[in-house]
Amino acid sequence: MVNATRFRQAHEEDWERLDKIVTAIEKRGVRGVPEQALLVLPLLYCSTLSSLSVARETSLDKSLVAYLEQLCTRAYFQIYGVPTSPLRQLGHFFARSWPKAVQALWKETLVAFVLTAAGALVAYLLIRNNPSWFYVLMPDNMAQGRDPTASAELLRSTIYGTGHDGSTDQSTLAFFASFLFTHNAQIAIMSFALGFAFCVPTAGLIVYNGLTLGAMIQVFAAKGLAYGFVGWLMIHGTTELFAIMISGAAGFRIGLALLFPGKLARADAAVAAGRSAATAMGGTVVMLAVAGLLEGIGRQTITADGARYAIGIAMLLGWMLYFYWPRRNDGAAA
Template sequence: MSALVDQQGGVPAPLVNATRFRAAHEADWQRLDDLITRIEKRSVRALGDDDILALPLLYRSALSSLSVARETSLDRSLVTYLEQLCMRAYFQLYGVPTSLWRQLADFFRSGWPNAVQSLWRETLICFFLTVAGAVTAYVLIAHDSSWFYSIIPDAMASGRDPSASVETLRATIYGPQRQGMLGTFAAYLFTHNSQIAIFAFALGFAFAVPSALLLVYNGMMLGAMIAVFAKKGLGFAFVGWLTIHGTTEMFAIMIAGACGIRIGTAVAFPGREARTEAAVRAGRSTAVAMAGVVCMLLVAGMLEGIGRQTIQADAQRYGIGIAMLVGWLVYYYLPRRASGSERDAT
């Protein structure tokens, strides 16, 4: 068949020959591709004056070619190539390209803290859930030590349970490390908290219920461990050992839980949007905060290593932990000006 029939007038419309079409326009496509590649690898300053003047003309020509290719059902590979070429050209012509360093600077200066600040209600809820779990477990174990074994897994306890001696518990927080026990316990604790943060975020889509339960359970484990050490007269020392890195680590978990709750509430109460659309929108708004959570967990890991290996004084441990908490609060919630990219967007 060599012609298409026009539906309105019945006049045959000639088909576009793919080979001839490509031969007539491929030189322009290739030049546009080369110009865009040079901009992507270097910058627009890599182009000469003639290239800059030709760029919008080549882009419009490529759009016209794409329209013809779609309407006449040319081969799919050509349509895909033109779609990708036009998309790349669009972002270079009409987007606001910034360097990697500029993007990182904007992330740390305003993107990350603003994302966390927007979650302040959910973060406050996560704080109360964690505290409620810790207080509940502490009270239960203070009255009946057997509750400890229902809350703390054996891998985490690793001998630090109500039956442990004062000397064993003291070795956990002071003095030289014995047979790698402290290192194993600390590594397990960090891995566990990282998993809690990830799951608190990832499971938020289930109407936020799993995220809330994880935060309560994490608080219960914290309260259970404090209760064991407090019964041996080491509660203040153990809290200091946790504080040096725990203020950062627990804060990160609460933010991750806040992200999960934001997604869960969006799914439960989507308003006029479809549930999937509401979940996607909430996920995009919390993704930046979760990137910050990863950074916080890395900082917590370094603080835990320093505190475990070099700092033995309770006052120093509390001082570092409280200073980190104050620093995070100031970083997140201190009012700040919009970044350059945000001003450009507005």
């Protein structure tokens, strides 16, 4: 039977020394601690971990066990963890983790783009040849009267928020814009969440989103308003649609890992693919928030088609550079 008092007296000096070093690192960082202390840190950690094992096996004082558990946990994170502040970790996410995760999904993102474009083209051609296809492809709650029978004035008010007399109708435009944003956000989330079902639902959602996009463009094009409608969409749509494609790409990555796990078990392959896919998907929340801000600004303050196109194209180029600009590997950064 281990004597608690003698056990504490024999090891307490090492515990206290470890506590002081860990506390110093937590307060000042690694650079604020002497090199000698850093060299002895792993030895003190192993010694304290051994003390904790003995304390548990011999049922020593519970408060002592709790103290040693807490001390070992703190030391572990300083030795094996990432000793950076939350702010620095957030900066690393935006500077490297997120863009590199999206960059790794470029093939899947390209597939999502092709599916979206194909869906839009099919819907556009179908409705141009037979307007009744619009009612097959578009849900009533999304169309809200913006269908092949709508007047040019009504459709124009959707783009510019003006009625017959030139007065602003921001309430109608706000409703339509917010509905589109909510719809696209749901598509983005579901495209990622359903990727585990071997890519099929994800591909279906991406194509469906393209179909609704093409259907709406054709309705406005039939009234000579295609240029204005596409400009209204572009100011926020280049960001919003890009986010959906990245979400779909993340879903594809997980689904493909399940379909073709290679030498890994399917569950292990899905977990490995899910790490990078989840990082890419996490950043799309930021993209959707940016799209919401652009939509609000564009709807309320920017009505010139040229300015809308310029902002939409600039945002697309900005995202492309941000994601696909070559970056050094983390190991080469030293």
